[in-house]
Amino acid sequence: MSDVPLRARRLAIGWLLVVLAMAGHGLWLWSGDRLHLETDMLAMLPQRAGDRAAQDATRQLADAAGRRVVVLVGAPDWPSARTAADAYAAAVGAAGPSLALRYRVGDDLADDWIGFFTPYRHQLLTDAQRAQMETEPADRLAARAVEALYRPFGLPRVGTWQDDPLNLFGGWLAARAAESPVRVVDGRLSVAGDGRQYALLMLEQHGPAFSIAAQRALMPVLDAARAAALAAVPAAEVVNAGVPLYAAHAAEQAHREVHTIGLGSLAGILVLTVLAFNGLRPRLLVALSIGVGLLAAISVCALLFERIHLITLVFGASLVGVAENYGTNWFCNRLGRPPEERWAMRRRQAPVMWLAMLTTVIGYALLALAPFPGLRQIAVFSGVGLLAAFVTVLWWFPFLDRRRIEFNRFAAWLGSRRALWPALGRNAFTVVFAVAVTGLVGAGLARLRSNDDIRLLQNSPPTLIEQQLRLGALLDLPSPAQFYLVTAPSEDGVLAAEEAVKQRLAARVADGTLDGWQAVSDWVPSRERQQQDAALVARRIDGDGGVLALAAARLGETLAPAAAAAVVPLAVADWLAAPVSEPLRHQWLGRFGDGYASVMLLRGAHDPARFGALAAIAAEVPGVRFVDKVGEVSEVLARYRQLMGWVIVASYALVLVALCLRFGRRGWRALAPTAIASALAIALLALLGQPLQLFNVLALLLILGMGVDYGIFLLEQPGRSERRPFLSVTIAAACIELAFGLLALSQTPALRAFGLTMLFGIFLAWLLTPLFMDADHAA
Secondary structure (H helix, E strand, O other): OOHHHHHHHHHHHHHHHHHHHHHHHHHHHHHOOOOOEEOOHHHHOOOOOOOHHHHHHHHHHHHHHOOEEEEEEEEOOHHHHHHHHHHHHHHHHHOOOOEEEEOEOOOOHHHHHHHHHHHHHHHOOOHHHHHHHHHOOHHHHHHHHHHHHHOOOOOOOOOOOOOOOOOHHHHHHHHHHOOOOOEEEOOEEEEEEOOEEEEEEEEEEOOOOOOHHHHHHHHHHHHHHHHHHHHHOOOOEEEEEOHHHHHHHHHHHHHHHHHHHHHHHHHHHHHHHHHHHOOOHHHHHHHHHHHHHHHHHHHHHHHHOOOEEHHHHHHHOOHHHHHHHHHHHHHHHHEOOOHHHHHHHHHHHHHHHHHHHHHHHHHHHHHOOOOOHHHHHHHHHHHHHHHHHHHHHHHHHHHHOOOOEOOOHHHHHHHHHHHHOOOOOOOHHHHHHHHHHHHHHHHHHHHOOEOOOHHHHOOOOHHHHHHHHHHHHHHOOOEEEEEEEEEEOOHHHHHHHHHHHHHHHHHHHHOOOOOEEEOHHHOOOOHHHHHHHHHHHHHHHHOOOOHHHHHHHHHOOOOOOOOOOOOOOOOHHHHHHOHHHOOOHHHEEEEEOOEEEEEEEEEOOOOHHHHHHHHHHHHHOOOEEEEEHHHHHHHHHHHHHHHHHHHHHHHHHHHHHHHHHHHHHHHHHHHHHHHHHHHHHHHHHHHOOOOEOHHHHHHHHHHHHHHHHHHHHHHHOOOOOOOHHHHHHHHHHHHHHHHHHHHHHOOOHHHHHHHHHHHHHHHHHHHHHHHHOOHHHHO
C-alpha cells in the first residue's frame, strides 16, 4: 500500500503543526505568568442544584477570610506581650508591601466609634433595655437615673445627664463592645485569656486570595516574624490562624506530591523500559508521547477553565503511567520484527489500540459527570492528555522508530509467564476460584460502610487546627460553617428578618443550644425598630409622668426635656462606609439576585444534633435559611456516590457493546476480569477498615477503562505461547501501579482512597485477565 506512508506523512505533519501551536500557547502561558493555579478547596466542591444563594454566600465569606491571617502574640504580662508583638510587627513591616498590617490603632478610635453612632443614640436599644423600658415602672427607672447621676464611675456618657438620664446609649455601646473580647491598650489591640496577655495583629495579603506566589512568600515572612518575637521575649507565644495558612500548606503538599508521584512513576518506568527494551531510546520516544500529552492537557485546560486546580496537577502526574501504555504496546509489538514491518504492524494494531484508548477515555469522560469543577478538570486534563499521547504514538512512532529491537532475556522471560496461568472452565480450579471470590466479596460487603464527610477532601496539619481552635476560643469567633442566610426584597427587610430570627434565638441561648450570634442588625436595626425604639424612649423618658419628670421631682429641680427631633434612621450604606463596620462588613452580602441578603453567624453551634432546632427557627421566618455547609456538602457527596455507582453500571454496558462489536461473543472475556477485580478491591478495602466514599467509586471508573485494555490485548492474541501481548499488559499494569498506586502515599485522604482502590483493582485485573482467555486458545 504505497499510499499509506504518504497519508501517514500528512497526518504526522498535521499533528506536528498542532503540537507546535500548543507549545507556543504553553510558552505564552508560562512566560507571562498567565497560568493561574487554584488552591482553594471550595473550588472542588459540588454545586448543589437550586442552591446558588448558599454557594454565593459561602464564597463571599471565604473571600473575606481568604487573604487574612490573624496573629496573637502572648506573654505572661502585657509589657512583655507588647514588646514581642512590636518585634513581630517590625519584622512583617521589613518584609515589604506584600502584607498589610493592622496592629497599632489611634487613641481617637473610641471617640470616632462613639461619634459615628451619637446622632442615632435615641433610637438604639438593646433587647434588655427595650424589655426594661416596656415593663419596669417609671418611678423605679427614675430612681435608677438619679442613682446614676451621683455614681462617680460608670458607662461612657454622651451629652448631658438630662439628655439621656438612664444612659441608654452608654449601655448600648457597652453591649456592642461586649460582643468581642478585644480591647485597645497602649494604642494596640489586645485580648486576655488562659492566664496570659495577647497582642492582636491582623495581616492581609495583597492580590488574589489563593495566589501561589503570595502563599510561597507568606510563610517565610511569618517564620521570620515569629523568630523576631521570640528573640525579643523568649517566653512569648505566637498563635496564628487563617485561610492563607491552610492554602499555603495545601500548595506545598501538592507541590511535594507532584514531584513524588511524577518522579517516582518516571523512575520506575525508566527501569522497566531499560530491562525490557535494552536501552533508553524507546524511553525517550515514550517520554516524547507523554510530554505531548501533558502539553496538550495543560493547553486545553487553560483555554477551558479560568484556573487549573492544584489537585488536577497532582492527579495529572499519574497521567505519566497511563500514557505509557500506548508507547509500551508499540515497542512490545516491535520486538523481534524488522523495521520495514512497522507500517504493516501499525495497520494491524491500530484497531485494537483505538479500542483500548477509547475504553480508557470512557472512564475519564464519565468522570466529568461528577459534580466537582476540579474533577471535571481532571477528566478534561486526562482525557485530552491520553488522546494526544496516543495520537503521537500512532502518527509519529513509525517515523521515529526505525531500528530493530530484539527480545532480550528479561522480556522473553516476562512475556512467557503467560503460560503459567490456568484457564477457567469445567475443572476443580474454577470451583475453588469461584468459592474464594464469592467468600471474599461476601465478607467485604458485610463490613462495608460509607463515609461521605467533606473533611475527607483535605488533610490539615494538627498544629494548624489546634491554633485555629485556640485563637477562635480566645477571640470568641463564630463559625463560618453554620450560619443563617437571610434574604429579602429590600435592605430593611433583611434587617427585620434578622431581628425576627434573633428573637427566636434568645431561647436557644438560654437553654444552652447556642452561645450567641453575630448579626448586622445588632449594629444597624431595621427602620421600623429604630422608629419604635425612638418612640418608646420619648414616651418613657420625656413624656408626661416619664423618667425625666419623676427624676426632677426627686432632685427638687425643674428639668425641661430636649426638643424632640425627627428620627433619621441609621442606614446600612452609612454604616458600611464607616470604619466601625469593618469587623462585620463581610456579613452584609448586599445586592443578591432580585433582592438583598446578609449572613448571621452563630457562636457555639458545634453539635450537629442541635442543628435541627436551629433549622426549625429558619423555617418560621420567610426568607431565612439555616446553612450547615459541612452537612450539606457531605449529603451531596453521598448522593453523587450513589449516582456514580449507576454510571459505572452504564459504562460497563457501553464497554461490553464495544467489545462485542470487535470480538463477538468472546467480548465478555475482556470485561469479566475487571468487574471481578473491582468487586474484590472494594471488598479488600472494607476488610482493611476503609470506608466507601465517592473517590473509591470514581476509581472504579478508571479501573474499568484501564483494566479492560488487558483483556483487549490478550483477546487479540490469545495464544498461551504469545509473548508480546502479555509483556505489554504486564509492563502497562506495572506502570499504572506506579502512577496511580503512588497516590496511596498522598496525605490527602480522598486521593489516598483513590490510590488504594487503583492499587488493588489494577493488580487484580492484571492477575485475573489471563484466566478468562478462551479455553480453545489456552490449550
